[in-house]
Amino acid sequence: MTCQRMIRLAFVGITGAIVFAFVNAPAAGQDCVIVGTPLVSTVGPTYRLEYQTVYEPRQMTAYRVVQETVYEEHQVTRYRPVWETEYRENRYRVARPVLETSTREERYWVQRPVYETQYRTRVVNRIRYVTETSEREERYTVRRPVWETSEREEVFTVYRPVTETSYRLQHRTVLQPVVTYRPVVRDEGFFTEQLVLRPGLLPQVRLQWQPPGWVTDPVTGAVTWQRMGLYWVQSPRGRWEMQRVWVPRPVTYHVPQTTLVPQTVTEQVPVQVTRYVPEQVVRKVPVRVCRIVEEQVVQRIPVTVQRPVMEQVEEQVPVQVCRLVWQEEVRQVPVTTYRIAWEERVEQVPVRVCRWVASQETVSIPRVVEKRVPFTYTYYVPRTVVCRIPIDPCTGEPISAPSTSSSAVLTPPQESAQKVEVQKPADQAPTNQGQAGAAAGELPPPQPHPVDNTR
Secondary structure, eight states: OOOSEEEEEEEETTTTEEEEEEEEOOOTTOOOOOTTSOBOOSSSOEEEEEEEEEEEEEEEEEEEEEEEEEEEEEEEEEEEEEEEEEEEEEEEEEEEEEEEEEEEEEEEEEEEEEEEEEEEEEEEEEEEEEEEEEEEEEEEEEEEEEEEEEEEEEEEEEEEEEEEEEEEEEEEEEEEEEEEEEEEEEEOOEEEEEEEEEEOSSOEEEEEEEOSEEEEOTTTOOEEEEOSEEEEEEEOOEEEEEEEEEEOOEEEEEEEEEEEEEEEEEEEEEEEEEEEEEEEEEEEEEEEEEEEEEEEEEEEEEEEEEEEEEEEEEEEEEEEEEEEEEEEEEEEEEEEEEEEEEEEEEEEEEEEEEEEEEEEEEEEEEEEEEEEEEEEEEEEEEEEEEEEEEEOTTTOOBOOOOOHHHHHHHSOGGGSOOEEEEEOOGGGHHHHHHHHHHHHTOOOOOOOOOOOOOO
């Protein structure tokens, strides 16, 4: 069978990776062979294909982008503010008051007082006191104490002690032991497992149908009548847990106990009794009595009396009389007049003026420049070589190569091992090149990127 190109499928590696390889077609007149299976020829010996990878070194020149900072000098005009002080004339009018003083005559009448002294006769009643001495009797009562001694009888009661012996009944309490039985209940329960609802932290509020009835307000405590209907009810939510619960089983036992029972015993005990007998006693007690005796006493007391005597005396009394006399007077009255005088004034007002002064300066502006530097690196291109190895068709073991002398006689030239070169597809070449460059320790070729030439 004749064909231009054949596709051989090779299963390479333990993981079962599939590699597709394009193999050059054999010469005209040869048969097509499927790669990966032992080749069994009905005409000649059997061969096994073995693949070997051969790396070929290649040189490649690439360009590396290097950035450099270049400073360019430019002339820049800068304006800086300069402050100057100027004086400007400010003209304004001022109203100034002018004071003028004048005098005017003013005539007026005045009443002047004129004082005159006159003597008048008046009669004055004078009182003169005349001293007279006399005596008067004064009677008064004096109470004088008089002390007398007398005796009086005093009767009082005295209690005399009388001792007697008598017998009386005495009750005594005696404790006697008595055995009784008391019931004792003992809990002989056991533990059991029980589902318990563990409430959550937050209550769950939901609508629930409530029948009519009396409801207590939890805030105020007032009891009100609630109609039937839907109301918000807080129902606790939580989780069910298994909890050990004690199940009580009470058992009654009778336990003997000894108690002391009190009993009363009556005895006659001799008792000495002391009683007091009242007795009347009379005694005389001296008593000192004070009585008051009244006496009349007459006493003569001198009395001095001043008797007034009225006398009339005439005397001259000076009297000062004032009379008013009219008199005309003239006086000079100063008059002050104010008038407004307008005058024009000029003042120098300082004003700060800002003006901008231009100055030329040289400024260095940095700019980044990119340039490409060529460099050469080596990468390896893998190439797969297929070798035909003769094998035993029965056991599959490779047949050892014969010696040089016998190979010329026994092995024909067309049955010797042949090497077939297999090239990879065009779409896998860049990947193999990158792997070869990485295996050789060289850098891969840099990818070109856009260059900003606007700066």
